[in-house]
Amino acid sequence: MGGGFYVSKVVGVVGIVFGAGAVATIIALAVVYSEELSKSSNAVGPTNGGSTVTAPGSSSVKPGTIVPTTKPSNEQWDKYRLPDTLKPDHYNLTLWPRLKPNAEGLYIFTGKSFVVFQCVKETDLILIHSNKLNYTKWEDGNLAKLSALGSIKAPTIKTTWLKETTQFLVVQLDGKLTAGESYKLYTEFVGELADDLGGFYRSEYEENGVKKVVATTQMQPTDARKAFPCFDEPAMKAVFHITLLHPPETVALSNGLEMAPVPVEEVGPEGPVNVLRTSFEETKRMSSYLLAFIVSDFDYVNSTTDNVLIRIYARKSAIEAGQGAYALNKTGQILKYLEKYYNVSYPLPKSDQIALPDFNAGAMENWGLITYRETALLYDINVSSNSNKERIATIISHELAHMWFGNLVTLKWWNDLWLNEGFASYVEYLGADDAEPDWNIKDLIVLGDVHRVFAVDALASSHPLSSNEEDIQKPEQISELFDAISYSKGASVLRMLSDFLSEKVFTNGISTYLTAFAYDNTVYSDLWTHLQMAVNSSGTSTSLPAGQTVHSIMNRWVRQMGFPVITINTNTGQISQEHFLLDPDSRPSVPPSEFMYEWIVPIRWMKTEVGQPQLWLQEKTANIPDMKVTGSAWVLANLNVVGYYRVNYDQSNWEKLLAVLSDRPESIPVINRAQLVDDAFNLARAKYINTTLALQTTKYLKGETEYMPWESALDNLDFFYLMFDRSEVYGDMQAYLRQQVQGLFDHYKTLTGNWKDVPSGHMDQYNQVNAIRVACSTGIKECLDLTAGWYKQWMNDSARNPIHPNLRATVYCSAISQGGAKEWEFGWKQFKNATIAIEADKLRSALACTKQPWLLNKYLEYTLDPKQIRKQDATSTIVYIANNVVGQPLAWDFIRDRWTYIFKQYGGGSFSFSNLINGVTKRFSTEFELKQLIQFQAEHNDFGSGTLAVSQSIERTKANINWVAENKASVQAWFHAETILPS
Incomplete structure (x- = not known):
């Protein structure tokens, strides 16, 4: 293909069909919306002969739409932020989702x-967020009605129109508020219950051969405006x-506790319809991005902890199978821990948590109704690994931590995300540790967050934790902040702060x-x-300098990006x-x-196995006589x-x-053995020490x-594989x-009785997986025979899977990598038939391990x-394929070829776009790949939430090119010299 782009005939036809379909959909949507509003007026209040305008997602103007012929430019509605003139007090919202097409x-x-709002500053303009909603046009030709509370009279509405770019419903008045x-501003509207995973959307699944639809929400950060007009900041x-x-066979959930549903008859386009009307207790004072409302036929399990109702909702078959029991058991325990940690009572009467078949994030902290991917909430002892269980415990802890920190008290703007x-990413380890004290999980923050974010924050294209408020305006700029810096660096520096203040002072x-x-x-x-x-x-002396x-x-x-490297000279005591x-x-x-890249650094240290008092480095350099050592003494x-x-x-x-x-x-200490490995490898990449x-x-x-230590080493050796698995270094490595x-x-073979048992320790179970994964990937025949044998047993009797849940992802990958079409097709069939999302995820990852290019292309x-x-x-599957050395060039060609479609279909604001770009390009280490990447950036003017990731990928590729050129020969020589060849 060379360095350019091409559109294949098949893709071209698909594009044409998609384009025609989109136009037809918009036209049909406009017509149907008009019908719906006129025929279902009893569901949403009297329409007074209203008609509709502007189909969701359409930028064209329909007949009767109130849009000025010439709009003044550079006005308030051209800005993305709301003016400071109005402040909402309360909303009254009724929604009727249709679960059938x-x-x-x-x-x-x-x-x-x-919405009832207060005028803070005199104004003749109302701006309220609205995106992809279609409004009733009232008898006066406007899209909203305005009235005043109290004795004053509201100004007359002069004109109303939709500003698509900045996502506003604009209401211009002929007088001042x-x-x-x-x-009070009143509107009636229609929206599409699309499958786009944002705003008010639909999730679909099959149960007992019957298609089911869930109406659910994801508002964060800026999609509440897709569900109803609101002040969405x-x-x-x-x-x-x-x-x-909602339909009588379904249940409705929202942030507040539901009142008893009332059967009512509403008029829809098909005539009278019997539905239930469920109202909810009013919410606490809260932000719009924390709203949730869901209609489904899910079942639940429940308990009560300290007068708080706890419910776990999921598909009926999942609840029947007991998959909600673990989450139910741990939720009450974590809530009690967090109440003690914060010394503030949980502020709501209930805590609902629901597992959704389709959900873009891992979970979302909607106040009182937390939404999850099924893999993040449901646990099945027969298919869930210990890592699955850990993920459930930590994510529940993360989301519950937000109930106070983020929901009760909320940051004013997204620049402080x-x-x-x-904070939640830090506290998730504390809550999970209390729920599972035998896991020693608090140490894992070093691997999961500290080391993870070091890799990003050491790039010149990193960014500070807190941005300037004026630099974060557009929805895609907000989405871009949901990255490793915000989550993992935020957790890391707060953990450091808690340590040097002491947990008591911190809490x-x-x-x-x-x-x-x-x-x-x-x-x-x-907070400071x-x-x-x-x-x-x-009342006690603190450790602050x-x-x-x-x-x-x-x-x-x-307020500054990056982090320091501390250099200690034990010969002189200089730091x-x-x-x-x-x-x-x-x-x-x-x-x-x-x-100017100078930090005030707390330093905990030891000298030859003896812990020392904490030091502070407040300048670029300092002399610490105690750090000077002689003889066999050492400093850590x-x-x-x-x-x-x-x-x-x-x-x-x-x-x-x-x-x-x-x-x-x-x-x-074990945690510092892992640190030494990670520091050394990264110091070598930065040329502080030799790679050898x-x-x-x-x-x-x-x-x-x-x-x-093993995980730290393997994480760092992964970089060597990325750089050298296409070169002559690979064999020696x-x-x-x-x-x-x-x-x-051999250790785990003995410990498990020739693989019959499971290690008792949480960390040991993880390291058993490492032992098998690395032994198989490096070609140890005993391991390859073991994994292929287990998989073959399963293929011979698909009703009985002999592979332990802890080992399945690794065994599936190894067997599919060794096998051909037969093994892949069996895995695909099991994936499609999987009724438990955790098992499906293991198979979905393993299917990307095949070495057959044609199978990988089909999978793409x-x-x-x-x-x-x-x-x-979709995006994580493409990244899985790109992780495979055979699949990486296929995945890169694929996203270049399909970028416009992928970007449109999967949403430029999707949090996964940065992961997609970084995942597909992380192996890049040649001038040719750099040119392709630069051309990719030049030929597309919008990468949405992946914009920064493209720049980071270019920077990383340049660094990789230089690193390979400087280290290839010495690395190969070292591996060769350190390998004992069989005699």
Whole structure:
């Protein structure tokens, strides 16, 4: 194909058909909406002869639409942010989703809504968010009705129209609203209950051969406006009164506790329809992005903890199979832990959690009605692995943490998203640890978040935790913030803060913060103020350095991108810091902050197995006499990896640490053994140390059986595989790792009685998976025979799967990789027949492991067919294929060829777009691939939430090219020299 783009004949035809279909759909939608509004007026209030305008998603103007011929430019409606003139008080919203398609094959919902708002500043303009909604046009020709509360009279509406770009319903008045007075804006509308996973949407599944439809929601960050007109910004908190009309065989859920459903007769296009009307208790004062309403025929299990009703909803078959029991059991326990941690009572009477067949995120913290992917909530002992169980516990803990931090107290604007998500990402480990104390899960934040985000934050194209408010305006800019920086760096720096303040002081500050700002909004510095208050009132000496405050320390970590590398010279006792960049020749994409890449760094450390008092590095360099050592003494900094920084040492200290790893690894805490490996590999990539020194940290693994160091090493060696699995280095690397993993493989073979049992420890269960995965991927015949044999047994008797749930993903991948079409087709059949999402996910990942290009190409085509691969899984499936060295070029060609379609169909604001771009390009390490990537960027003017990922991929590719050129020869020589060839 060369470096250019092409559109195949098949794709061209598909594009033409899709385009024609889209036009037909828009026309049909406009007609049907008009019919629906006129025929179902009793469902949404009197229409007074109203008609409809502007089909959802259409930019064309329909007859009768009230749109000025010439709109003034540079007006308030051309801006993305709401003006500060109005403030909502409460909404009254009635929605009627149709769970069956109409004659034109469209699913729709009808609605009526009024919002009572207060005028804060005198104005003759009402702007309220609206996206892809079609409104009734009233007898005066306008799309809304305005009335005043109290004795004053509301101004007359002069004109109304829809501003598509900035997603506003614009209401222009012929007079001024009076400051301090309250008004009511009423609208009736129709929207499409689409399958786009945003706003008010539909999820589909089959149960006992019958197609079922769920009407559900995902509002965060800016899609409440797709469900009803609203002031759709987090600071615009209000009370919501929700009513849902739904079929008699279904149940309705929302944020508030439901009242008894009332049977009513409504008039639809097909005539009178018997439905249930379910109203809900009014919500607390809350942001629009936390709203949820769901109609389904799901079942539930329930319990009560401290007068809080807890319910787990899911498909009837899933509830019947007991898959909601684990979540139900742990929810009450985690809620009680969080109440104690925050010292604030849970503010709602119920906690509903629901597992959805189609859901783009992992979960969403809607207040009182949390939505999840099925894999994130449902546990089945027969198919769920211990990692599945851990994910359920941590995600439940994450979402419940938001009930206070994010929901009760909400950040004013999305530029501070990091504090909301970072806090929940930190506390999720604490809640899960309380629920499962035997797992020792708190340590896993180092692998899951600290090391994960280091890789991103060490790029010159990284960004600070907190952005300037004026820089985050458009919905796609907001979506782009939902990245590893916000979640994982946020968690990492808050963990560091809790450590150096002490958990007691930290939680005291959190508690007063939540109490002071309950049902209100804040900025991140408000938290610093309350933490400083906790420090001041602690009554004990704190670990803050003299002259510093929580503000002065933490603002350096929040307002500048990146993190430092701390270099310790144990010969002189000198310690220094500088901004760590994976590519030392790159330049940060954002200007340096006022701190000029200098941090106030807390340093916990040990000297030859003895813990030392914490130190602070407040300057670029300092002399610490205690860090000077002689003889066999050594220094290890960042004890337990509580600090958000890397550590480098002089050559002498590195050699001593390597000797300790080799001779007495237990002298170094497990978590720091993982740190040494990760720091060394990344310091080598940044040219602080030789790559061969980093590789030496893996030599001791021959005798290591702990999970964290092995996982750290494998994560870093993955980079070597990405760079070299298409080159002559691959064979020597495989031989070395095969040699290193043999001991681990034999260890677990013995521990499990020749693979009959399961290790008892949580970490041991993880490391057993590593042992089999690496042994098979490096070609140990005993392992290959083992996995192929298990899979063959299953193929011979598909009703009885002999593979333990912990091992299934690894065994499936290994067997399918070794096999051909027969093995792949069996896996595909089992995937399509899987009734449990966790099992389907394991198979979906494993199907990407085949080495047959034609099967991978077929699998890629399936990702664009929702009947084969659900939309929520499309981008991750493409990334799975790209992880395969055979599939990577196929996946890259595929997304270039289909980009316009993928972008349109799967949503430019989708959180998975950055993962897609990074996942498909992470192996890039040649000039040819760089040129293709640059051309890809140039030929498309919109990447939505993946915009930053494209720039990061280009930066990463340039760094990879340089790294390979500088290290290929020495790496191959090292692997070759360290491998003991069979005699």
